[in-house]
Amino acid sequence: MDDVPDVDSLLSQAGFDPDQSILTRRQAEVLALRERGVRQTVIADLLGTSRANVSSIEASARSNVEKARETVAFAEALTAPVRVDVAAGTDLYDVPKLVYDACDAAGVKVNHTAPDLMKRVSDAAGDAVQGREVRDSILVGVTSDGAVRVRRSD
Numbered sequence: 001m002d003d004v005p006d007v008d009s010l011l012s013q014a015g016f017d018p019d020q021s022i023l024t025r026r027q028a029e030v031l032a033l034r035e036r037g038v039r040q041t042v043i044a045d046l047l048g049t050s051r052a053n054v055s056s057i058e059a060s061a062r063s064n065v066e067k068a069r070e071t072v073a074f075a076e077a078l079t080a081p082v083r084v085d086v087a088a089g090t091d092l093y094d095v096p097k098l099v100y101d102a103c104d105a106a107g108v109k110v111n112h113t114a115p116d117l118m119k120r121v122s123d124a125a126g127d128a129v130q131g132r133e134v135r136d137s138i139l140v141g142v143t144s145d146g147a148v149r150v151r152r153s154d
Contacts, residue, residue: 004033004038005032005033005038007029007033007046010033010036011025011028011032016028016032022067023065026047026057027058027060027061028061029043030047030054030057031061031062031065033046034058040054041054073149073151074151076141076143076147077149077151078141080141080143080144081142081143081144082099082102082106083140083141084098084099084102084140084142086098086121086134086139086140087137088134088137089133089134090133092118092132092133092134093132095118095121095140096114096117096118098140099117099140099142100114106142108142108143108146110148111148117148121138121148121150124148124149124150125152128152136152138152138153139151139152139153
């Protein structure tokens with residue numbers, strides 16, 4: 001196990017603070033090692049537990065990280081200076097003009113070309129966009145630095 005990275009160093013380098021994180025220290029340890037390719041069985045040996053327990057810890061950690069990302073995306077959409085409600089039934093090809101017009105009115109520069117913006121919206125909206133059709137209402141937010149955030153708004 002000499003080739004296993006030192007988990008304390010990994011956490012320190014990444015700036016892990018258990019008082020500020022939604023992850024437990026054990027979850028952070030498992031994620032740090034897994035992200036460096038360490039197998040669950042090796043981690044289990046290091047931590048003195050079972051591979052099944054490491055698997056459970058990893059799944060919980062990844063779920064917590066996804067919830068945190070979702071929360072940040074929600075907060076950014078709420079506070080974005082540009083918010084464009086895109087109604088169900090809208091053609092995806094019409095979305096860039098809606099977003100660019102709203103950005104122009106707010107004095108915000110969007111960081112995407114029209115094709116990139118359509119792809120970003122389509123990918124982030126999941127099944128709310130199918131083909132060229134916006135099937136469920138979505139909210140497209142653009143932050144003051146031009147980053148695009150897409151949320152379902154139903």
